Amino acid sequence: MSDLAEPDVLEIQTRLLDWFRISGRQFPWRQTCDPYAMLLAEKLLQQTVVREGVxxxxxxxxxxxxxxxxxxxxxxxxxxxxxxxxxLHYRAQELVALTREISEKHGGCVPQDLKSLLALPGVGDYIARAVLCFAFGQDVPIVDTNVARILYRLFGLSGPMPANPARKRNLIELAGSLLPTGQSREFNLAMLDFGALVCKSSSPECDHCPLSPVCEFNISTTE
Ligand code: SF4
Structure with a gap:
């Protein structure tokens, strides 16, 4: 799945980044590269629908x-x-446990490698990769349910979507094959926003979608 033709990858990157520059969402945690702030934001966003409260x-x-x-x-x-x-009241205890571990085992600094991040309490694959990309600028793919849905539709993947796509090696590799080197932060943010605003779960806006010419789902439903 990761052997994508170069023109297809370039076209997806260009179309998605162009869309994001006009339609991407603004949040305060997107204005910083502070890894602690990023980790805090991702913990608050976990399983939270209403962004204003966050x-x-x-x-x-x-x-x-x-x-x-x-x-x-x-x-x-x-x-x-x-x-x-x-x-989500239980998260208060989680935040204290998480920062206590960072304080005691990492000198108060958020670690910069996947293994150390995953060893922190309450940090899973999605959050660890988000911190590496958004705070430390690493070219790592990020997969959540929204991103997995885009990949399934875009490439016409068969079978049910996994319950925890952030841990699925094939999806991580496929998302990684789309990353434009040096622009991974912008591209990953674009994928997250695109899944929330355009390629939505129950009613994807295929008629107004910039990826429609290269999307297997759209092509198969309009043939
Ligand atoms: S054409 Fe439809 S299914 Fe394909 S990426 Fe766009 S919104 Fe999603």
Whole structure:
């Protein structure tokens, strides 16, 4: 699956990046490369639908606890109060455990390699790769449910989508084969936004989609 023809890859990259420059979403965590801020944002976004609530909680937490060590020493109840609007109270304890590990085992700095990130409590494949790409600028593919759905449709993959696509080697390799070197951050963000805004789960907007000329799903349904 990773042996894509060069022109197809270039066309997908160009079309998606052009779309993203006009239609990509703006969030405060996209204005920074601070790995702690990125990790915090990804933990708050995990299983959270309403982005507005996350923005407020993210801002509040960063002001009150500007470093992993500061948050590691925080009172769990105070954090719970700050993130209660997200409806996932158990995350307060997770955030303290996570930053305590960073503080105690990594000198208060978020590690820069996949293995060390995955060893942190509450950090899975998706979050680890997001931090590596968005904070440390590494050319690593990121796969979540939205990205997996785009890949399935774009390349006409058969069979059901896996329950945890972030851990599926074939999808990670396929996503990696699309990455434009040096522009992985922008491209990965574009894929996330594209899955949320255009190639949506139940009603993909194929009629207005910039990838429609190269999309297997669209081509097969219009033949
Ligand atoms: S044409 Fe439709 S299915 Fe294909 S990528 Fe675009 S929105 Fe998704």
């Amino acid at each position: 923005v407020q909680a993210y801002d509040d937490l960063l002001v009150a606890y500007p470093t992993p060590t500061a948050l590691a020493e925080a009172d769990v109840e105070s954090i719970r109060t700050m993130i209660q609007s997200l409806g």
